[in-house]
Amino acid sequence: MHGITNRQVYLSSRPTGVPRAENFSLRVAEVPALAEGEILIRNHYLSADPAMRGWISDVGGYWPQVAIGETMRAFAVGEVIESHHPEYTVGDRLMGIFGWQEYAAVSDKHVLLKVPDGDLSLSLYLGVLGLNGLTAYFGLLDIGAPKQGDTVVVSTAAGAVGSCVGQIGKLRGCRTVGIAGGPAKARQCLEEFGYDIAIDYKSNVNLDEALQAACPNGVDIYFDNTSGPISDAVMRQLRIGARIVICGTASYSSWNPWNSGPRPERHLIVKRARMQGFLATDYAPRYPEAVLTLANWVRRGEVRYAEEILEGVERAPESIERLYRGEHTGKLLIKLPAAQS
Numbered sequence: 001m002h003g004i005t006n007r008q009v010y011l012s013s014r015p016t017g018v019p020r021a022e023n024f025s026l027r028v029a030e031v032p033a034l035a036e037g038e039i040l041i042r043n044h045y046l047s048a049d050p051a052m053r054g055w056i057s058d059v060g061g062y063w064p065q066v067a068i069g070e071t072m073r074a075f076a077v078g079e080v081i082e083s084h085h086p087e088y089t090v091g092d093r094l095m096g097i098f099g100w101q102e103y104a105a106v107s108d109k110h111v112l113l114k115v116p117d118g119d120l121s122l123s124l125y126l127g128v129l130g131l132n133g134l135t136a137y138f139g140l141l142d143i144g145a146p147k148q149g150d151t152v153v154v155s156t157a158a159g160a161v162g163s164c165v166g167q168i169g170k171l172r173g174c175r176t177v178g179i180a181g182g183p184a185k186a187r188q189c190l191e192e193f194g195y196d197i198a199i200d201y202k203s204n205v206n207l208d209e210a211l212q213a214a215c216p217n218g219v220d221i222y223f224d225n226t227s228g229p230i231s232d233a234v235m236r237q238l239r240i241g242a243r244i245v246i247c248g249t250a251s252y253s254s255w256n257p258w259n260s261g262p263r264p265e266r267h268l269i270v271k272r273a274r275m276q277g278f279l280a281t282d283y284a285p286r287y288p289e290a291v292l293t294l295a296n297w298v299r300r301g302e303v304r305y306a307e308e309i310l311e312g313v314e315r316a317p318e319s320i321e322r323l324y325r326g327e328h329t330g331k332l333l334i335k336l337p338a339a340q341s
């Protein structure tokens with residue numbers, strides 16, 4: 001034992017829909033002694049991600065379900081304060097799956113990225129240089145395969161992933177159309193994230209008409225973060241050879257019973273379109289390459305980002321609900337005392 005106390009947020013009850021603060025509890029535990037091959041990380045920032053809903057849901061997902069009583073699985077960034085692993089030394093800054101807690105004693109399987117030394121804030125490695133930016137990068141460039149002049153439509157366009165997709169699209173010479181909820185987010189899409197057109201789906205706009213006007217030649221790439229009625233409307237505007245990147249399903253209020261709705265197959269046949277889901281974590285071996293490129297874009301001001309920061313591990317439980325209510329701006333993070341700036 002280290003005599004270090006660790007504040008952890010754990011799953012105390014299983015939610016049926018979007019997780020609420022009441023589904024989590026806070027406890028104090030002692031940091032265990034490290035086994036051979038493990039490292040001890042002091043977390044600086046914790047991430048809140050829509051995906052966390054799937055990790056604790058009763059409906060099976062791509063990773064094992066978090067058990068009741070288990071510290072909540074979460075992406076985090078921190079620094080190594082003790083190492084029993086040959087590849088990591090004290091002072092290394094790492095991004096990985098370190099949980100909603102102040103300290104994490106983990107094996108190397110939990111590490112996703114060694115943060116390069118440099119001028120950029122550690123918090124960015126959970127957002128524009130972390131899973132969100134990487135999701136945008138691989139989803140758009142690998143699955144969407146943008147070409148100069150393509151029209152790219154993005155849902156949750158002002159969010160952490162969506163805002164980055166739009167800007168990478170512009171860097172590839174595309175026309176970008178963002179769909180976001182509320183006038184403030186629509187304005188942010190235009191003024192901060194460089195979208196050519198922004199559609200506020202929460203206004204009383206007719207989405208079909210707005211999309212037709214925004215995409216007179218049709219949609220070449222749809223980066224889908226929502227599914228639901230927004231996607232149904234975009235499907236009706238596809239262009240021949242369109243690519244639909246299935247990234248998230250933020251609009252589903254429930255996964256049980258399973259969602260049903262308009263079926264896209266006919267649109268896919270008529271437009272010879274391709275629809276493909278992907279997981280950014282499958283691209284882990286290519287993270288260093290992507291982070292280097294994203295970091296250069298951020299340094300040059302070609303990719304901008306927004307962050308909203310809650311202070312203290314005790315704020316983590318409210319964060320997922322906040323994400324799904326769309327109340328946050330950009331990347332929602334939890335800052336811990338270890339983070340100095």
Ligand SMILES: NC(=O)c1ccc[n+]([C@@H]2O[C@H](COP(=O)([O-])OP(=O)(O)OC[C@H]3O[C@@H](n4cnc5c(N)ncnc54)[C@H](OP(=O)(O)O)[C@@H]3O)[C@@H](O)[C@H]2O)c1
Pocket residue numbers: 049050051131132135156157158159160161162179180181182185225226228230246247248249250251252278279280281323324325326327328330331
């Ligand atoms: N496939 C992958 O590997 C991967 C990795 C990371 C993230 N994702 C997915 O990418 C998407 C965006 O993630 P993010 O971290 O950047 O979150 P985010 O977009 O910053 O936040 C989630 C957004 O979902 C929107 N939303 C919530 N309820 C909605 C509804 N009923 N209809 C339409 N929109 C709704 C809200 O945007 P508005 O305020 O604009 O409504 C909210 O801001 C999520 O679906 C997430 O699961 C996938």
